[in-house]
Amino acid sequence: MKFSNRENRLPGGVFCSNRWLVKCLVTGILLMGLFSCSGPKNIAYFRDVPDTVLNTTIAQAIYKTPAIQIDDILQVTIQTLDPAATALLNQQSGIASAQQAGVATAASGYLVDKDGNIALPLIGKVNVKSKSTDEVRDDIQVKAAALYKDPVVNVRFANFKITVLGEVTRPSSYIMPNEKVTILDALGAAGDLTIYGKRENVLLIREAAGKKEFVRFNLNNSNLFASPYYYLHQGDVVYVEPNKSKIAATDMQQVKRISIMASVLSLLIVIGSRINF
Numbered sequence: 001m002k003f004s005n006r007e008n009r010l011p012g013g014v015f016c017s018n019r020w021l022v023k024c025l026v027t028g029i030l031l032m033g034l035f036s037c038s039g040p041k042n043i044a045y046f047r048d049v050p051d052t053v054l055n056t057t058i059a060q061a062i063y064k065t066p067a068i069q070i071d072d073i074l075q076v077t078i079q080t081l082d083p084a085a086t087a088l089l090n091q092q093s094g095i096a097s098a099q100q101a102g103v104a105t106a107a108s109g110y111l112v113d114k115d116g117n118i119a120l121p122l123i124g125k126v127n128v129k130s131k132s133t134d135e136v137r138d139d140i141q142v143k144a145a146a147l148y149k150d151p152v153v154n155v156r157f158a159n160f161k162i163t164v165l166g167e168v169t170r171p172s173s174y175i176m177p178n179e180k181v182t183i184l185d186a187l188g189a190a191g192d193l194t195i196y197g198k199r200e201n202v203l204l205i206r207e208a209a210g211k212k213e214f215v216r217f218n219l220n221n222s223n224l225f226a227s228p229y230y231y232l233h234q235g236d237v238v239y240v241e242p243n244k245s246k247i248a249a250t251d252m253q254q255v256k257r258i259s260i261m262a263s264v265l266s267l268l269i270v271i272g273s274r275i276n277f
Helices: 018-036 083-089 133-145 183-189 222-226 244-250 252-273
Strands: 007-010 014-017 073-079 094-100 103-108 117-120 124-127 152-157 161-166 172-175 197-208 211-217 237-242
Touching: 073 083, 073 117, 073 133, 124 133, 133 152, 161 183, 183 197, 183 237
Parallel strands: 094 172, 161 237
Antiparallel strands: 007 014, 073 152, 094 103, 117 124, 161 172, 197 211, 197 237
């Protein structure tokens, strides 16, 4: 197709050539594509692990048993040869706790008081603050053995709560079934990251000694497994930041710019359709 260079009068007395009009149309289309399309997303985890490797070994952080703190809730079970005594020893009250997938739940157990103690039926007070569940189990077993023959004791957290917020499928607070919980366990409980989750900058918020710790994780890197924060503590908060695509999708100013460009492009197309090439 051959374009002439003759000039045409646009509204307002502005002159333009046919070639200039075509350039405007092409430029408008390119701008629309630039602002409406998002770049590639880093969706895959652990991208530094070669996909051609059949077997590889990665160093992992050493697990440290979490210490019991004030306001924790412990589930304690004591089994004896006497069924009546066992029933008395295992009377535990329901204590309001966190939400499980958005539904309020109650944790059955013993609340650690301000002095760091729990009060067990027939056994009495047991100091548990700053101890592991294994240490508390041994302490209770010694006290129970003074009253009953061959008691079997189990101690676990009843409110091992992890909160996952941001760009995940089900943001909420979760009561984990055990105390050996990893960052991946928490994200899995929340239904994994959405396509808009920023995998290279996941934030962990932890309270320790009355202060807040902030730690960043990169899920694209296998060094995550060696991080001393790979295993979570009771009360940790995991926040997944939205990526640029989500921000652009919710940015009203961006929407306005695209709308203006679309209007200009439509006007140019109408003008071009009325000009003979």
